[in-house]
Amino acid sequence: MRPAKFPRLSPSALAARRKEVASRLGKVLPPAALLTEPDELRPFECDGLSAYRQPPMAVAMPDRTDQVQAVLTICREMAVPVVARGAGTGLSGGALPLADGVLLNLSRMNQVLGIDLANRLARVQPGVRNLQISEIVAPHGLYYAPDPSSQIACSIGGNVAENAGGVHCLKYGLTVHNVAEVEIVTMEGQRLTLGGEALDSPGYDLLAFIHGSEGLLAVITEIAVRLLPVPRCAQVAVAAFGDVAAAGGAVAGIVASGVLPAGLEMMDRGCIDAVNSFLDVDYPECAALVLCELDGTQQEVASQIIAVTRILEHAGATGVRVSRNEAERLKLWSGRKAAFPAVGRMSPDYYCMDGTIPRRHLARVLKEIQALSGRFGLPVVNVFHAGDGNMHPLILYDANREGELETAERLGGAILEACVAVGGTITGEHGVGIEKIDQMCVQFGEGELRQFHDLKAAFDPDGLLNPGKAVPTLARCAEFGAMHVHGGKLPFPELERF
Amino acid sequence: MTGPGAGDTGEARDRADELASAVRSALEDGQPLQIVGSGSKAFYGRIPEGRPLSVADHRGIVSYEPAELAITVRAGTSLTEVEALLADHGQMLAFEPPHFGDDATVGGTVACNLSGPRRPYAGSVRDFVLGVRMINGRGEVLRFGGEVMKNVAGYDVSRLMAGALGTLGLLLEVSLKVLPASEVQVTRCFDLDVGRAIDTMNRIAGTPVPLSGAAWENGRMFLRLSGSQAGVTSAAEDLGGEELAGDDAARFWVGLREHGLPFFDGDGMLWRLSVPSATKPLPVDGRWLIDWGGGQRWLGTDSGGDRVRERVAAAGGHATAFRGGNRAGEVFHPLNEALRELHQRVKTAMDPQGIFNPGRMYAGI
Ligand SMILES: Cc1cc2nc3c(=O)[nH]c(=O)nc-3n(C[C@H](O)[C@H](O)[C@H](O)COP(=O)(O)OP(=O)(O)OC[C@H]3O[C@@H](n4cnc5c(N)ncnc54)[C@H](O)[C@@H]3O)c2cc1C
Numbered sequence: 131m132r133p134a135k136f137p138r139l140s141p142s143a144l145a146a147r148r149k150e151v152a153s154r155l156g157k158v159l160p161p162a163a164l165l166t167e168p169d170e171l172r173p174f175e176c177d178g179l180s181a182y183r184q185p186p187m188a189v190a191m192p193d194r195t196d197q198v199q200a201v202l203t204i205c206r207e208m209a210v211p212v213v214a215r216g217a218g219t220g221l222s223g224g225a226l227p228l229a230d231g232v233l234l235n236l237s238r239m240n241q242v243l244g245i246d247l248a249n250r251l252a253r254v255q256p257g258v259r260n261l262q263i264s265e266i267v268a269p270h271g272l273y274y275a276p277d278p279s280s281q282i283a284c285s286i287g288g289n290v291a292e293n294a295g296g297v298h299c300l301k302y303g304l305t306v307h308n309v310a311e312v313e314i315v316t317m318e319g320q321r322l323t324l325g326g327e328a329l330d331s332p333g334y335d336l337l338a339f340i341h342g343s344e345g346l347l348a349v350i351t352e353i354a355v356r357l358l359p360v361p362r363c364a365q366v367a368v369a370a371f372g373d374v375a376a377a378g379g380a381v382a383g384i385v386a387s388g389v390l391p392a393g394l395e396m397m398d399r400g401c402i403d404a405v406n407s408f409l410d411v412d413y414p415e416c417a418a419l420v421l422c423e424l425d426g427t428q429q430e431v432a433s434q435i436i437a438v439t440r441i442l443e444h445a446g447a448t449g450v451r452v453s454r455n456e457a458e459r460l461k462l463w464s465g466r467k468a469a470f471p472a473v474g475r476m477s478p479d480y481y482c483m484d485g486t487i488p489r490r491h492l493a494r495v496l497k498e499i500q501a502l503s504g505r506f507g508l509p510v511v512n513v514f515h516a517g518d519g520n521m522h523p524l525i526l527y528d529a530n531r532e533g534e535l536e537t538a539e540r541l542g543g544a545i546l547e548a549c550v551a552v553g554g555t556i557t558g559e560h561g562v563g564i565e566k567i568d569q570m571c572v573q574f575g576e577g578e579l580r581q582f583h584d585l586k587a588a589f590d591p592d593g594l595l596n597p598g599k600a601v602p603t604l605a606r607c608a609e610f611g612a613m614h615v616h617g618g619k620l621p622f623p624e625l626e627r628f
Numbered sequence: 629m630t631g632p633g634a635g636d637t638g639e640a641r642d643r644a645d646e647l648a649s650a651v652r653s654a655l656e657d658g659q660p661l662q663i664v665g666s667g668s669k670a671f672y673g674r675i676p677e678g679r680p681l682s683v684a685d686h687r688g689i690v691s692y693e694p695a696e697l698a699i700t701v702r703a704g705t706s707l708t709e710v711e712a713l714l715a716d717h718g719q720m721l722a723f724e725p726p727h728f729g730d731d732a733t734v735g736g737t738v739a740c741n742l743s744g745p746r747r748p749y750a751g752s753v754r755d756f757v758l759g760v761r762m763i764n765g766r767g768e769v770l771r772f773g774g775e776v777m778k779n780v781a782g783y784d785v786s787r788l789m790a791g792a793l794g795t796l797g798l799l800l801e802v803s804l805k806v807l808p809a810s811e812v813q814v815t816r817c818f819d820l821d822v823g824r825a826i827d828t829m830n831r832i833a834g835t836p837v838p839l840s841g842a843a844w845e846n847g848r849m850f851l852r853l854s855g856s857q858a859g860v861t862s863a864a865e866d867l868g869g870e871e872l873a874g875d876d877a878a879r880f881w882v883g884l885r886e887h888g889l890p891f892f893d894g895d896g897m898l899w900r901l902s903v904p905s906a907t908k909p910l911p912v913d914g915r916w917l918i919d920w921g922g923g924q925r926w927l928g929t930d931s932g933g934d935r936v937r938e939r940v941a942a943a944g945g946h947a948t949a950f951r952g953g954n955r956a957g958e959v960f961h962p963l964n965e966a967l968r969e970l971h972q973r974v975k976t977a978m979d980p981q982g983i984f985n986p987g988r989m990y991a992g993i
Contacts, residue, residue, distance in 0.1 A: 248830050248906035272834065293780050304778060306787070307755050320966050327904040328945040329747065329923040332961040333971055333989070334796070335754055338787035342780040359836040386695035388718050388808035426838070430859030486776045488696050518777040519696075558778035566781075573781050577768040581978070582782050588973035601782065 139230050147230065148187050151210055155190055155232070158200035163238070165189040174233050177218040177225040178280075179565055181481075181535055186213070186227030193238040195315065195351040202349065203319035205232055211594050212317070214345040216256060216285030220292060221482055222563025224344045224599055234349060236287050242266060243352070250357040251310055251327060256287025256350050260294075263355060272357040275302035278559070279467060287350045293342035295559040297393040297466075300517040301425075304559070306341035308356050314340060314348035317590045327354060339585075344561050345596040347589040361425035364392060365435055366462050369447035370416035374398060377418035378492035380445035381516045384422060385489065387441055389434050393423035394517025395466055398496070401473065401511040401524075408472035411465035414449055420516065421466055423459075469513040470524070477509075477526035481538045485549030486520045486558030498548045499523050506541040508534070520558035521549070547572055562600045570600075571607035579604060640688025642702065644761075644769060644800050650681055651798060651983070652767035660986045663794040665704060665736035668729025672740055673793050673988045675955045683735055683798065690801055691775070694719060698758055698775045700803040703735025710734060720809040722750035726885045735799045741791030744885040745841035745852070748833070748905065748920045750807070754790035761801040762789065765979030775803045788974075794985040795993060796978040810840065810854035814861075815877035816869035818849045822909050822916060825849040829921040830906040837863045842921035843884055845891060850880060884919060891917045891926070897952040899927040899936055903945030910939050926950075937961060960989060 139147060152166045165171060171185040187210070190201045205212050211231035218225050227233045240257035247270055252263050260281040264273040277296035278284055284294065290312060295304045302308070311325040325337030340347060371377040377396055384391060397405070397419045406413055413419055420442065424434045435452055442450050453459035465472075473480050487495055496512060503510040503525075514521045523545055527538040546556040546569045556562070556569040570579070582601045586593070602610075654661050660678035670676065687704035694717040701710055707727055714720055724744030725737045738760075743752040759773025762785075773779055773786035786803075789796060820828065825844040832851065833839060838859050841852030851867060853860045864871070872880065883889040892898070901910070905922035914929025929936065933949060940947040946961035953959060963971060968990070975982070975993050987993070 246904075246906075247834065248827075249904045250830075250834055251904075270834075271836075293784070295778050300777065303751065303755065306784070307751055316970075322966050322970065326944060326946070328902040329905070329920060330741070330752065330791070330902050332946045332948070333963050333967065334974055335741070335788055335791050336970065336974070338754055338790075339784055341787075342784055347783075359834055362836050382695040385697060388811075390808055426855070427836070427859045427862055429862050430838075430856045433856055433858045486778050488693070488698075488775060490693060490695060515778075520776075520778050553774065554776055555774055555779040555781045557781050558776070559780060561780050562782075570781060575770075577764075577766075577770050578772065578782065581764060581768075581770060581785065584977035585783055585785070585974065588970065588977040 144187065144230060151208060151232065152188055154204045154208065155188065155201060158204065159190060159192065159197055163191045163193070163197070165191070174227060174235070177215065177223060178221045179223040179226070179563065181529065182223045182226050182564055184227050184229055186233040187230050189233045189235055191235045191238050195313065195321065198234070198315050198349055198351055199319045199321060201232065201234060202315055202317055206317050206319070206592060206594060209592065209594065211597050213596050214287075214291070214349050216288030216291070217259065217283050219280045219284045220288060220561060220563060221484070222557070222561040222565040224292070224561050224563035224596070226564055228597070236349070237285065239351065249327060251354050252357055253352065253354045254286055255352060257285050260284050260286060260289055267357055268360070271360050273360050274355050275308050275358050276305050279470065286353050286355065290341055290350050290353060291343060291345050292559065292561045295515070295518070295520065297395060297515065300394055300515070301390050301392045302358065306338055309337070309341070309353060310356050311354040312337060312340060312350050313352035315351050316348045317592065317594050321351075342561065344563065344600040346586055346600050347595065349595075361392070363428045363431045364423060364425040364459060365431050365453050366421055366423040366459050367435060367438055367442065367450055367452045368413070368462050369420045369422070369442040369450045370414040371418045371420065371446060372416060372448055374418045374496050375493035376446040377420050378489075378496070378516075380420050380442050380447065381492065382489050383441045383445050384438055385517065387437065389424070389437055391422050391438070391517060392425040393421065394515070395421040396512070396514055396516035397466065397469065398512040400509065401469055401513040404472040404476045404511060405465040405469055408475055409464065409468055411461060413465055416448060420447075421462065466513070473511055473524050473526070478528040478530065479526075479535075481525040481527060481542055482560070483521065483523045483525070483542050483545050484557045484560040485546050485554055486518065487549050487552050487554030489516070489519045491552040491554070492516065492519065495521065495548055495552060499545055502541055502544050502548070506537055506544070508538055508541055510541070515558075518558065519554070543569060564599055567599070567602045567606070568610045570602050571610050576604060579607065640702075641685050642688070643686035647681070647683065647686060647798060647800065648763050648767060648769050651763050654679070654681070654983055655767050655981060658981065660983050663798050663985055665733035666706070666729060666731035668727060668732040669736050669740050669742075671951055674959050674991070676988055677986050678983070681798070684731070684733060686800065689713065696775065697777070697806050698803055699806055700775055700801055701734050702801055703733060703799040705734050707732040707734055707737055714806055715809065718809050719806045721756070721804065722807040723747055723753050723756055724750075724885060725753065726887070728886065734802055738790050738799060738802050739792065739794045745843060745881055745919055748842075748923050749839050754787045756805045757786050757790050757802065758805055759803040760786040760789050760799055763798040763800060765797065765981055765983060769800065773803065777805065793989045795975060795989050797984060811856050812860050813840065813852060813854045813877070814864045815841075815850055815852045815872040815880065816864060816867050817872050818851070818869045819847060820844070820849045821847065822918065826906065826909065826918065826922040832867070833905070833921050837867070839921075841881060844918040845889065852877070852881060889917070891915065891928075894928070895952055896928050897930070898950045899929065900948040900950040901925040901927055901936070901940050901945060902948075903940060903943045907943045907945065910943060912936055912939050958990065963990070
């Protein structure tokens with residue numbers, strides 16, 4: 131194991147170091163692609179997890195792969211840590227800068243390099259926005275399936291680095307299932323292609339391995355994504371439930387029935403109220419709402435809508451609304467899509483969790499979350515990818531109130547531990563970043579963590595890429611004092627926990 | 629070597645502790661190990677070295693909840709048993725794995741990452757791996773991933789194990805995503821030459837039809853549709869062609885998957901070519917069979933390996949000497965220098981003493 135340790139520099143030493151690094155980087159980057167003035171650096175101080183802020187020593191904004199190689203080579207020679215960033219929408223602080231590090235901003239590498247219709251591939255630079263791809267290929271009846279809610283803004287490079295998911299991944303998979311090839315540059319300046327345009331490639335599946343690696347293994351400089359044909363038809367059914375357990379039962383019932391929905395989402399009362407007061411979507415007032423989208427050919431969707439409506443009613447739905455046309459479908463989804471901003475209006479701040487659990491424990495974990503919410507004294511509302519068991523409890527707090535952020539974080543930690551205890555994971559799609567680093571000590575034991583560090587060293591022997599994120603050092607875990615929950619078994623199971 | 633002989637009664641058995649201590653004592657002795665399932669894929673890859681260590685009687689279903697769309701089994705569990713259990717619950721392994729033998733194990737299936745005709749439309753083995761429990765090259769029992777659909781905590785070691793041919797560690801348990809089985813399947817065939825067949829298969833794959841197989845052999849293109857009765861019937865009408873009767877269709881797709889078709893008879897050299905699916909027919913003489921909508925091509929040829937590799941690389945693909953080649957030489961497509969170096973380092977990170985299946989994938993790895 132090689133824990134990344136970097137000296138904390140005094141302000142004067144940092145200034146001197148910045149000058150030295152800038153002079154080297156200035157030789158390989160045009161002036162407009164290198165920022166070193168403190169007021170230029172300020173806008174880069176955080177990503178989507180704005181509770182953590184830290185301006186970097188410098189920002190490099192290459193627009194070509196050879197510039198990325200040159201920047202990394204220099205940083206390695208000078209032992210400067212590097213944090214890659216796409217659009218900075220990440221919610222776990224993975225792209226949080228380091229005070230003595232270079233922020234490698236890839237948003238200027240934003241060219242679509244080619245569309246191969248015959249092989250249904252699009253080749254793009256990492257800074258291309260997720261939605262842009264689907265927009266470009268739409269005239270050909272194709273699209274790029276993974277659709278994170280942030281898809282207007284987030285970059286494909288960031289999607290690969292986080293293995294992003296979306297509403298449609300139950301049926302169409304995560305980012306890792308929809309990427310054919312990536313080009314990476316290692317901290318040693320090596321340019322490598324992982325995967326390829328064929329359906330597999332020789333050797334280890336390093337393409338899969340780079341997905342979700344949060345910028346710790348290599349910088350992704352080019353991506354070939356797979357495109358899918360746009361389904362002929364899609365319809366959504368929205369069902370109201372008098373209690374959360376019944377809604378959870380409906381979700382399990384649909385999945386078990388042999389229907390594979392394109393999307394299967396759930397919202398609880400707090401979120402429904404927030405959405406209803408935010409926009410005119412007119413969701414029924416109820417304890418829980420299930421949204422189930424079906425897609426395919428006209429005939430297929432028609433027969434599945436009947437089956438799903440029956441399951442929803444059987445599970446105790448008090449009402450089921452089915453979209454009759456595209457406008458109605460989009461309207462019914464608009465509430466789900468606006469859920470985060472709607473909650474954002476209700477509360478000065480919210481903190482979004484990302485635990486994923488086996489679906490059968492949905493009702494139980496939701497109940498535990500409510501109990502924890504009461505205990506910590508902060509409201510929690512829920513909106514999530516129920517079909518995947520991927521929960522997004524939103525903890526409402528006010529950062530201006532002394533201690534509330536810390537309480538929110540402790541509540542969040544407790545929620546994640548509850549997810550691990552039922553055999554789940556601390557993060558389904560947002561990544562560990564800086565935010566959930568302590569919970570990694572709950573999810574994994576010493577052996578797994580050591581294995582992660584060894585694998586990291588295979589790619590980045592000096593530990594210069596995004597140090598301090600995603601995988602905690604063993605020393606940090608010892609300090610955190612977490613108990614590793616093994617196979618869902620906590621030590622002292624007789625003690626009551628939440 | 630223990631099992632898969634007399635003790636192989638099919639009963640569930642947890643041998644994780646024994647396997648871990650076998651690995652630890654091999655480490656102490658510096659004794660390389662050859663991990664053996666049922667031996668159904670012993671022909672695949674370079675010549676195995678090391679003392680055989682059987683995982684075939686570390687077997688049994690660990691957990692299966694149909695509503696979770698996930699199953700966890702011990703690595704030695706037979707693929708047939710898993711498929712039968714899933715079928716009882718109206719579910720399937722969507723990557724349609726070839727068995728290549730009666731007793732194929734789930735561990736071997738994951739280690740080889742071999743997928744059947746449905747692969748281009750549903751995904752490969754690695755796409756369905758959710759988690760593993762394994763023994764690494766330090767003799768530690770580790771767990772990565774889990775049974776949930778989405779998991780980005782830590783690096784994705786479980787998917788890395790798929791296709792690693794056991795060179796990175798010994799699989800103890802595998803969790804796989806499963807999918808609802810299709811209500812109906814229909815196969816249509818068309819008389820077409822290979823070039824037009826490849827074009828047609830790719831054009832159709834770009835339109836929203838429930839395609840689950842597309843192959844070409846000897847002047848005939850076969851398209852398989854799977855899904856709900858309503859969806860498949862209307863799509864089949866749109867496609868046209870001649871319907872292959874249920875039994876013949878099943879025989880064809882199973883024969884394709886298991887290499888039971890007459891095309892695969894004989895002991896000649898068989899190449900597996902993996903190329904971008906719309907690639908035009910490659911200029912190499914021999915007998916061709918096209919699967920995966922053009923993405924996987926089987927070639928029986930006497931042409932030299934260098935020529936095959938050169939042609940396939942120029943098309944952006946790679947070639948495997950699947951059967952009948954020189955297994956002391958390179959079976960898999962050679963890696964470039966930088967990639968090879970990275971492979972070496974990944975191997976060392978997982979298996980520092982190089983005791984697992986040395987040389988099975990590449991010489992020195
Ligand atoms: C409102 C909102 C809704 C969201 N909804 C979803 C959702 O539905 N599903 C989902 O999965 N996520 C969601 N997210 C989270 C976020 O959008 C995703 O994680 C996204 O993939 C991040 O992309 P980015 O370009 O913003 O990456 P950044 O935030 O810039 O970076 C994220 C991580 O990736 C690394 N990285 C970025 N680019 C590269 C590169 N080229 N090479 C190597 N490493 C790189 C960074 O170092 C960092 O660790 C949401 C976020 C917001 C704000």
